[in-house]
Amino acid sequence: MLELLVGFATALRASGISCSQSELIDASQILGEIDFLDRDELRDSLRSAMVKDPLHIEAFDRLFDVFFSLRSFDSAGSDDDTEGGKEGDYQNDVDLTDLLAKALLQNDREKLSRYVRQAVSRFGGIEKGRAVSGLYYAYRTLRQIDLDRLLLLLEADLDLESGSDFDRKLHKLDAKRLIDSLKAQVTKEVTELLVEDRGPVAVAKTLAVTLPEDIEIVRASREELARMQRTVEPLARKLAARLAQKHRSQNRGQVDMRKTMRASLSYGGTPVELVTKPPRPHKPEIFLIADVSGSVASFSRFTMQLVFAMSSQFSKVRSFAFIDEVDEVTSYFNSAKDINEAMRLVNTKAKVVWLDGHSDYGRCLESFWERYHSDLTRRSSVIICGDARNNYHSAKAEVLKLVKGASKHLFWLNPEPHAYWNSGDSVISSYAEYCDGVYEVRSLRHLERFITEAI
Template structure:
């Protein structure tokens, strides 16, 4: 396939995965490729990354797509037959092993070797740090143990599991440490043992990557680059849905949240400084016109000074929407400088104010942990009861709402068929400045089953779908 067509498909797949790649960046990538040797795969990879990746959070998606579109495809990687160098390496390794065991010469083919013998050869390669042998072993291990069949709709993870299981890689580190201990002339210190362990772990991880690359290459050869890229495509951290995120995706979300809040705070502060011009300042214009002989050549304007709003956040933290509430609170408090006052309330079937948890703390995660463990929010059975929680909120804190207050209601509005008490939201709207509802569910799920978001939404200034960080960022920017 011509490089230009390959690059075109690569750029399209990056965009499909959510990476913002502009036409200018596409042209920059083409120019960068001209300056580096194409046979140097690592240089080629990082040249593309330097021109196409703008966020560390997008690196994993870029790397996955790169490995699919630019997998090793030269004649020396032909799947149908083994290369001569690999065959020669196998013969040499087998000869050494057989001589060490006193069994004489072997035929040079791996077909007669048992999994234990191949694992022993891998152990020797890992002990010696033999990169070439590790790569050859990865190729041969996949060919023998993965059980890959053309056209079979099985993911690469299954093939990886089968290969590593037959090589007994889980116990390889202990074997390497024991063998290294026996070979040492004198007893190793704790520091030396730790350094050796780190080195062996690094080599094992490198071998796993070689196996993954070999499996990926064979799948690409069987299914095509586009189909494989679509199969391996995962959402970017800012597009991961709060309600369905795995543990690893939650960690990625937390990492993505910090740079997002810094960028958002800087953008909002800049908007406040450079807001649109207000009405003409007649007196100031006349005063400055004296330097132009009375001609108002430089009109002056009154710049608006919008008051910072007060914010009340009322969040459902029951199990179904806990992650969404947690990230929203973290984002709001990270940019709390854009508000004159921020107060937070959480509820399930009871409600509690948690504003004090966020004061005098540098790590918002600690405050969120206190919210989840110390807040008094379960009064009856621990199932969401929006109606009861809203009534208690209005009774205790309704008097604090004024014309400067914006109320932010967070939750999926699934009320477990309890009374809605929507009149409370109506009173909030009458007394406050704005009332917004953020729902982490897709719009297609609203007002189905026990969802009553439509009834509440009729008394708000807007109900917004906020399933991920990207949508949440857009709303917060609009709010401020």
């Protein structure tokens, strides 16, 4: 069991979840205090010892299911179930789909588990010893189950034709939830079979568990973007506290000679204790200029949201959006109730299109300088978010030299992999010459690193 726990901790670290030696020791001691044959109790206990961030629980649970497979705890996994269940449960694929629908509607976990095992055994085609991801076998199984027909069966039983529009929408959501639970059950069954064949360490390496803060923003799916959305507010609070501590340590105040000499009278005139003046808060002004064109819109959205969520750590935050024209959008973020409403206002009201709606960095930088250069001060930090793909327009990089001269710092955040920089219509090297730093920021973790190191 201890060897299994060490392998589990190694897999957690490989996925990005921090798990120290002391936490591993705590987890091993827990095993002696609980009934580790109780899988739910074991999960909760290990989670309390090994997970510090609630946003990492989903990744923890996926790896837990690999290393502490249900078959290891449930003696009900008899030979009959493993080989496909009772004979005569179904005669063909249509019958199996009907049985799955009935088990889902009745919330009969025992029957659902048996039918899922039958489906995986019949359709999965798992080949022992072959290094293939479990997603492949799960996909093969679900494709043969005929999810479209299953959804129709569920909707028919939920009686979508009756009731109000609101009731029908709720029933549709219920049907989709049942389908999602079936998909999860199939994936879990396939994973457990692969663990039996290859062992948990080999299977964990094929899972590709990605934490929300490590998802590549511009390539994220809708589900992944939703996971990341839940990460932003906790991350903003953590970064705000970190920046506050950083500012306090950097601004301890100058020595107050008058008070220091007065205090020295207690020591015969020797200045044993230095008395400092109250520190003057050092809070930079942030000018955030973001490309909101389709290719990098999601990246700009998360950057804007994170910076505004941390606005208490800055003396001022002003936001500007552009495609081939630039417009200030600060008021939309200040008045909106959430990021979705703010971005809707940006997309519908901001004047970010001038000609053809294709990114024109040169024109937008020139327009920004002409309209807002008088607002820049030596306390201003200008952050530009975009991939610097200029659609072969003039880069007008000399404008950045003016922006740099009028502000304290100028940073560029590029969501593209570094290997793609300066390829095609990318002009990032022309702009990099005048920036204090150009950062590859493809995930929330990269964004976190930039904020803590540069600002």
